[in-house]
Every structure is written in C-alpha cells, then in structure tokens.
Amino acid sequence: MKKGQPLYKSRLLLSSCLLVPVLSAALWSGQIAQAADADATFDQSGPKTAPVTPEASPPPEQTPEQPPETTVPEPLPEPTPSPSPESPAEPPSENSSETPGESPAEVPAESSPPTTNPAEPAAPAPSDTANSQAAAEKPQTPAPPLTINLTTDVTAAQQALREVALAQVGKPYVLGAYGPDSFDCGGLVKYSYQQALNIDLPMGTTNQERYGEEVSFETLQVGDLLFYGERGAAYHVALYLGDQQMIYAPQPGETVKVTPVNYYPPSFAKRILPTTSSIQTELALIGDWQGTGVDSLGVKKATSYFLNYTLTDDQIDWQFDYGLSEDQVLVGDWNGDGQDTLALKRDNRFYFDNDLTDDLIDIELAYGNLEDTAITGDWDGDGIDTIAVRRGNIFYFTNNFEATTAEFTFAFGHDDDELLVGDWDGDGKDSVAVKRGNVYYFTNSLETEEQTFSVTFGAAEDVGLAGDWDGDGQDSIAVKQGSDYYFCNDLTKPIAEFSLHFNP
Numbered sequence: 001m002k003k004g005q006p007l008y009k010s011r012l013l014l015s016s017c018l019l020v021p022v023l024s025a026a027l028w029s030g031q032i033a034q035a036a037d038a039d040a041t042f043d044q045s046g047p048k049t050a051p052v053t054p055e056a057s058p059p060p061e062q063t064p065e066q067p068p069e070t071t072v073p074e075p076l077p078e079p080t081p082s083p084s085p086e087s088p089a090e091p092p093s094e095n096s097s098e099t100p101g102e103s104p105a106e107v108p109a110e111s112s113p114p115t116t117n118p119a120e121p122a123a124p125a126p127s128d129t130a131n132s133q134a135a136a137e138k139p140q141t142p143a144p145p146l147t148i149n150l151t152t153d154v155t156a157a158q159q160a161l162r163e164v165a166l167a168q169v170g171k172p173y174v175l176g177a178y179g180p181d182s183f184d185c186g187g188l189v190k191y192s193y194q195q196a197l198n199i200d201l202p203m204g205t206t207n208q209e210r211y212g213e214e215v216s217f218e219t220l221q222v223g224d225l226l227f228y229g230e231r232g233a234a235y236h237v238a239l240y241l242g243d244q245q246m247i248y249a250p251q252p253g254e255t256v257k258v259t260p261v262n263y264y265p266p267s268f269a270k271r272i273l274p275t276t277s278s279i280q281t282e283l284a285l286i287g288d289w290q291g292t293g294v295d296s297l298g299v300k301k302a303t304s305y306f307l308n309y310t311l312t313d314d315q316i317d318w319q320f321d322y323g324l325s326e327d328q329v330l331v332g333d334w335n336g337d338g339q340d341t342l343a344l345k346r347d348n349r350f351y352f353d354n355d356l357t358d359d360l361i362d363i364e365l366a367y368g369n370l371e372d373t374a375i376t377g378d379w380d381g382d383g384i385d386t387i388a389v390r391r392g393n394i395f396y397f398t399n400n401f402e403a404t405t406a407e408f409t410f411a412f413g414h415d416d417d418e419l420l421v422g423d424w425d426g427d428g429k430d431s432v433a434v435k436r437g438n439v440y441y442f443t444n445s446l447e448t449e450e451q452t453f454s455v456t457f458g459a460a461e462d463v464g465l466a467g468d469w470d471g472d473g474q475d476s477i478a479v480k481q482g483s484d485y486y487f488c489n490d491l492t493k494p495i496a497e498f499s500l501h502f503n504p
Contacts, residue, residue, distance in 0.1 A: 154242065156324045157273055157346075158222040160196040165239050165247050168192070168256045173249045178203060183249040183256060185237050189225060192239060199272065199347060199370070205234040211370070212270040217261075223273045226266035238266065272370070274326050284480050286467040287331040287340035289318070289356070295340075295467030295475075297485065299504050300329055305342070306504035307356075311469060311487070314502050322359060323351070332376040332385030334363060334401075343387075345374045350387060352401075363401050377421040377430030379446060385430075390419065395432065397446070411449050413441065422466040422475030424452070424491065430475075435464040440477060442491070455494040458486065 154162065168191070171182055178187030179195075186205050193199040201208055209227050220240050226248075228236040238248035240261070247258045285298035289307050298307040302325045309317040323329075328345040334352045343352040347370045352363035368374070368389035376385045380399045388397040392415040396406040410432075413419075417434035424431060425444045433442040437460040444452040455477075458464075462479035469476060469487050477494075478487040483503035486496035 154222045155273075155326050157197055157326055161192055161223050161239075161273070162241055164196040165192040165241070166258070169247070169258060171249075171256050173252055173254050173256070175252065176203070185249045188247070188249045188256060189237055189239055193272065197273075197347070198349070201272075205229075205237045206232065208237060209234045209270060212272040213371075215269050215271045217266075217269060220261075220269060221271065221273070223271070225270045225272065226261065227270065228264075228267050231268060234267070238264075240269070283329060284463060284465060284485075285329060285331055286465050286478075288333075288338070288468075289340060291337065291339035292471070293338070293468070293473075294471040295469060297500070297502050298331075299502065301504065308502055311498070311500055314500060316504050318356065319504075320356065320359075322353070328374060330374060330376045330387070333378075333383070334385060336382070336384040338383075340385075343376070348372065350374070365401060367398065368396065373419065375419060375421050375432070377432075378423075378428070379430060381428040383428075390415075393417075395446075408446070410446050412443060418464050420464055420466040420477065422477075423468075423473070424475060426472070426474035428473075433466070433477075438462065440464065453491075455491055457488060457494040458496075 165188065168179070168183060168188060173184060174182035175184050176187070177183050179191035183191065186203050186208055189208060190201045190203055193201050201211060205227060208225060209231065212225065215221075215224060222240060222242045224240040226238040226240055226246055227234040228238075236248070238246040240246050241258065244261050245258055246261050247256065249256045283300040285300060285305075285307075286295050287298060287307075288295050289298070290309050294311075296308050296311055298305060300306075303321050303323060305318075305320055305322060306316045307318040308315060322342065323344045324346065326346075330343040330345060330350075331340050332343065333340050334343065335354050337354075341353050341356050343350055348368050349366050350364065351361045353360060354362040367387060369391065372389035372391050375388050375390060375395070377388070378385050379388070379397050382399075384400075386398055386400060388395050390396075393411055393413050395410040395412070397408050397410065398405075399407055412432055413434035414436070417436050420433045420435060420440070421430050422433065423429060424433070424442050427444075429446075431443050431446055433440055435441075438458050439454055439456050441451050441454045443450065457477060458479035459481070462481055465478040465480060465485070466475050467478065468474065469478070470489050476488050476491050478485055479496075484499060484501050486499045488494055489497050
C-alpha cells in the first residue's frame with residue numbers, strides 16, 4: 001500500500017455518540033501503524049636552441065641533479081663477451097650526501113661495489129594495491145579485440161623490448177609477480193626491460209616512475225612507460241608499443257593484453273631509452289688508429305665505422321660494423337699498446353674491444369648511471385685510457401678497469417657544455433675542456449677546479465674535437481662543419497692550419 005493512500009472508504013454508522021471518540025481513536029491508531037509499515041518498505045534509492053653566448057669569465061660551477069641508479073643492457077649481439085672484471089662502484093645517486101665542495105679525493109657516498117642487480121630503493125610494496133580506490137578505476141571488463149599491427153620504425157633496443165613484452169600476452173595477473181609465468185603491471189615492465197636490455201628496474205609503480213625523463217603524449221616512443229595516477233603516487237603502469245598501442249597487466253582475474261592507449265588514457269609518461277631523435281646518425285671520432293702518435297679521423301654512421309689513418313687524404317682505410325646505432329661510442333687505448341680502439345656504452349654498461357680486426361669484447365664493466373655521459377682519457381699518465389662519467393657538471397673518475405670505487409671527482413663548467421678531453425700541456429695526463437658557443441675553456445689539471453686558459457675558435461654551431469694532429473704529444477682542437485674539418489695545432493695561436501673533407 002502506498003503511503004498517503006486512504007485507509008478506509010466505508011462510512012461508520014454508530015448509534016451511540018459515546019462510542020464515536022473511542023472508535024475514531026482506534027481507527028486513527030490503526031492508520032498510523034499501517035503507514036509506519038509502509039515507510040519501512042518504501043524504496044529510498046535515487047538517483048603538459050639558440051647557441052649560448054660565449055662568456056669571458058671561467059665557466060661557473062653548479063650542483064648537478066643526480067639521477068637514480070640503475071644497471072643495464074645485454075652483451076652486444078655479435079661479439080662474444082669474455083669474463084668481466086669486478087665492476088666499479090657507481091657514483092652517488094640523488095640521495096647521496098656528497099656536495100661539490102668536498103675534497104675530490106673522497107669517494108662518492110654510494111660507491112660501494114655494485115652488482116648487476118642493485119638493491120631497490122626503499123619504497124612501499126608494489127603499488128598495484130597502494131591505492132585501492134584508484135585501482136578501482138582500472139577497466140573492469142576486457143578490452144575490445146585488437147589486431148596487433150605495429151609499423152612504427154624502432155631502434156634495435158626498442159624492437160627487442162617490444163618483442164619480449166608481446167611474448168607475455170595472455171599470461172595471468174598475479175600481484176607482486178614479475179615473470180616468467182605471471183605478472184602484475186610493474187612486474188611486466190621490470191621483466192621486459194631486464195630480459196630485453198638487461199636494465200634492472202625496481203618493482204612498484206611509484207619506484208619505476210622515478211626513472212627516466214617525463215615526455216609528452218605527442219612525442220611517445222616505443223618503450224616509454226605510461227603511468228596512471230598522481231606523480232609520486234602512480235598506481236598503474238603500461239608499456240608503449242608504438243602506433244598508439246600499449247601492453248599491460250590489468251588486475252586480478254585478467255591477463256596481459258594489448259589495447260589502444262585511448263582505451264585507458266594515462267596520466268603521464270616517462271622515457272627510459274634514449275630519444276630516437278637524439279641518436280646521432282653520423283658521429284665524428286678521433287683516434288690514433290695505427291699507433292703512430294698522430295691522431296686521425298673516423299666516422300660512425302648507424303652501426304658502421306669508417307676510419308682514415310692519416311690527415312693527408314680523404315681515403316677510407318678501414319671499415320667495419322659494430323654494436324647498435326644508439327650506443328655511445330668511446331675511443332681510447334685500453335691496453336697501453338699505443339693504438340686506439342673502440343668501446344661502446346649502452347646505458348651504464350661498457351664494452352671494450354682491444355683489436356679493431358675482430359668483434360670480440362675484451363673488457364666489460366658496469367659503471368655510473370643510465371643517463372650519465374661517459375668520457376675516456378689517461379687520467380694518471382700510465383699510458384692506459386680509462387673512463388669517467390659526467391653527471392651535471394660533476395665528473396667521476398676511475399684509473400683502472402678493476403676499480404671498486406670512483407677514485408676522485410671533479411667539477412667544471414656547465415651541464416650543457418660540449419665536452420672535450422685532451423693532454424693540453426703535454427705532461428702525459430689528460431684533462432678536460434668545455435666548449436660554450438665558440439669559446440673553449442681549458443683546465444690542465446684534474447686536481448684543481450679552476451680554468452687554466454681559454455681560446456676562441458670557429459663558430460658556435462661547429463662540433464668541437466680534440467687530438468694530437470702533429471705528434472708532438474700535446475693535444476689541440478679542431479672543428480667539424482658538415483663534412484669539412486678544420487685543424488689547429490697550437491692553442492696559443494687558434495687558427496685553422498689545415499683542413500680535410502671526409503665524408504664516407
């Protein structure tokens with residue numbers, strides 16, 4: 001019965017006036033009781049570059065922002081790696097207590113011997129469950145059927161990553177799992193990067209979002225991580241495959257799947273791998289390829305190397321293929337025989353080859369962080385080149401390939417300065433210089449963080465190079481303008497003494 005409907009339609013005929021109040025009261029009480037019963041059952045429901053002007057004063061120092069640590073890629077595809085020496089310590093992460101004002105001889109705070117699987121940063125348990133309310137926002141029904149047809153051009157590293165990830169489609173979601181038979185969202189990302197590229201990311205979306213650089217959705221590239229939720233509190237992550245498609249492990253009861261990005265729009269994106277556009281398709285190399293004491297040219301195009309043994313002609317004297325197009329290439333004398341060869345930096349792992357006539361890896365080690373810039377030089381004058389990494393304007397040096405610590409640090413220039421290495425005074429020890437516009441700032445000693453001298457040479461848009469062009473034991477500079485090279489033999493007279501056109 002509906003509330004407010006009349007309860008009685010019959011008329012009471014009473015013969016006694018005395019009975020009317022009594023009966024009326026009784027009837028009124030019954031009506032209230034029935035209305036209360038109706039109330040008890042009533043439905044209440046309702047309804048995100050211009051060149052720098054040269055400065056005449058020494059380049060000021062600045063404290064770098066130090067990215068988190070990681071370890072990385074697999075051996076090169078073709079060379080057969082030899083047993084690697086004990087890995088050196090990684091320079092301090094963003095949690096380091098070291099400041100630029102400390103003594104260069106001090107070892108960075110986090111320079112204990114690293115492993116290929118460093119301890120994960122302290123953080124909450126995998127954040128798939130860190131925010132149950134946000135997790136409820138994930139799609140509750142399977143994504144629509146999708147034909148995987150990926151046509152985006154990719155690097156070798158991106159292709160390897162994508163293939164590993166796609167091989168996991170259909171495997172069940174299990175909280176805290178990172179393969180090979182089941183995954184949660186962060187576990188799928190961790191497994192894909194580890195298996196494809198030997199990049200060891202931590203578990204947990206809030207941990208993973210601390211890696212790489214943030215990028216816009218308009219510039220997404222294969223391998224980018226798509227995060228859901230507020231920055232610093234992401235509750236879900238997917239891996240971008242290209243062509244506006246992504247792969248992810250959804251939630252309990254579902255399996256790893258591929259869906260369009262717009263099916264479940266992310267909140268922000270981070271990039272771990274190098275930007276495709278930043279990979280240099282042509283790179284000039286300087287080295288003493290024959291051990292004559294005179295440096296000459298080389299050019300890297302994708303994975304092919306073209307070497308010129310003298311600066312008197314434009315001939316290609318040696319050609320070979322090595323590594324991946326996105327590898328950072330280093331040149332140095334790794335065994336002290338006087339002849340320069342190559343090394344490759346892939347993320348924070350280095351691969352050294354002592355003989356240009358083979359494709360074998362003679363030394364392999366992990367050092368520094370994913371985003372560090374590597375340099376090479378003979379820091380102690382023993383005739384053997386080793387490595388250093390630059391993070392911001394801070395350099396972390398090691399003097400041998402078996403070091404377990406960064407042996408000393410050095411601050412010089414700005415983090416966006418173009419960097420050169422050479423023996424500027426002929427004392428047998430290499431030091432650094434920075435190019436800012438068309439002004440070069442030099443220091444002759446790594447024991448002092450002061451500029452020794454500066455010179456002006458070439459144009460701001462030139463690529464700066466350093467080497468010993470005349471075999472006098474003292475390095476000087478050159479500039480590259482397109483395929484033309486202009487060489488200076490004397491830093492006290494910064495003029496181009498000769499030039500060479502070299503375009504393999």
